[in-house]
Amino acid sequence: MITGRSLTRAVIAVLLVAAPAVWFACSDNAPSSSTGPSLAAKTATGRPVAGLLGALAVQRRHTPALLDIPGVVGTAVTAMPDGGAGVLILTERSGIAGLPQALDGVPVTVRVTGRLMAFSDPTQRQRPAPMGFSVGHPAITAGTIGARVRDALGRVYILSNNHVLANSNGANIGDPEYQPGPFDGGTSADQIATLTDFQVISFATNGSNTIDAAIALSTTDVLDNATPADDGYSMPNSTIYGDANNDGLFDDPSALLGLNVQKYGRTTRLTHGQITGVNATVTICYAVSGFTCTKTPATWTS
Incomplete structure (x- = not known):
């Protein structure tokens, strides 16, 4: 249950973190230009950057006014x-009006970065809640909103695991579901859905299971159909991969081997992998104390 980024963002992160350190290291009465060898700042290639200290002072002086311009999100x-x-000057979009070409004799250049946002925290409450965010039955810790699904009447549901929404068979139809899950601080005030159905898990010694799944009735007002916009993979495709005859099954299981896959989860966020085996049979423990499985493991077959 509880179980790369673009170069532009990396550069921005370095600027935002490193620049304050440079500013605080410089005295307010420092020279306005780097005239001596000891003040000659250099780029990563070792090439001197003329006038760095003067540019820092100019940037510091004009930043408040620049940030007041709609569409400007930062300076460096x-x-x-x-x-x-x-x-x-960092901007949300191109074509921002009123940007200077120079400030106090220092040249200005503009870079479009888009809106700068903190990465999503999947353990927090959010409405509408994205796929991949924390959810759970009141009796469990926390799990993941797997997907938003819809029935023939247009009603929408959270799709997740039985052990997340139905407490490993221990829940009742009609029970509430919290977002975030209880482990992440969810309470009755955070109810996002109502348990509607679940596939019972067999814990019998000779039992066999194919899915660990449950659905909970929700609404489009509180439940989104995409992963987070900042660090997710957007909206999943509703078409089943490799199912040309629409029977709900893969037409050729061998075509799955080597297939690249991705998921967004409450604990791991966005991860990527590759299918290396098909027709698997595994046993999974659902209750652990230390290193001991305290409940008969469930057997799963694909």
Whole structure:
């Protein structure tokens, strides 16, 4: 239950973290230009950046006014193509009006970054809740919203595991589901859905299971049909892969071997993998104390 990013974002992160350290290390009465060898800042390639300290002072002075311009999300100091320092303005989109070409004699360049956002926290309450966020029955810890599914009448449901929504067979139809799950602070005030149905798990010694699944009735007002916009994979395809005859089964299981897959989960967020085996039979423990399985494991076959 409880179980890469673009170069642009990486560069922005370095600027936002490193720049304050540079600012605080510089005295307010520091020279306005780097005239001596001891003050010559260099790029990662070892090339000096002329006028860095002066550009830092100019950027610091003009940043409040720049951030008041709609669409501007940040500023920094950068190395210009001629080797000198310039002020970098970060914007949500291109075509922002009113941006200067220079500030106090320091050249300005603009870079479109889009809106800068903190990464989603799947353990937090959110409405509508994205796929992959924390959810759970009041009697469990926390699990993951697997998907938003719809029936023939247009009603929408959370699809997750029996052990997440139905407490490993211990729940009753009509029980509430919390988002986030109880382990993540969810309470009755955070109810997002109502348990509607679940596939019973057999814990018998000779039992056999094929799915660990449950659904809980919800609404589109509180339940989204996509993973988080900032670090997810958007909306999943509703078409079953490799099912040309629409019988709900893979037409050729061998075609699954080597297939790249991805998922977004409450604990691991976005992960990628590859299918390396089919027709698996495994036993899974559902209750652990230390290193001991305290409940007869359930057997699963694909």
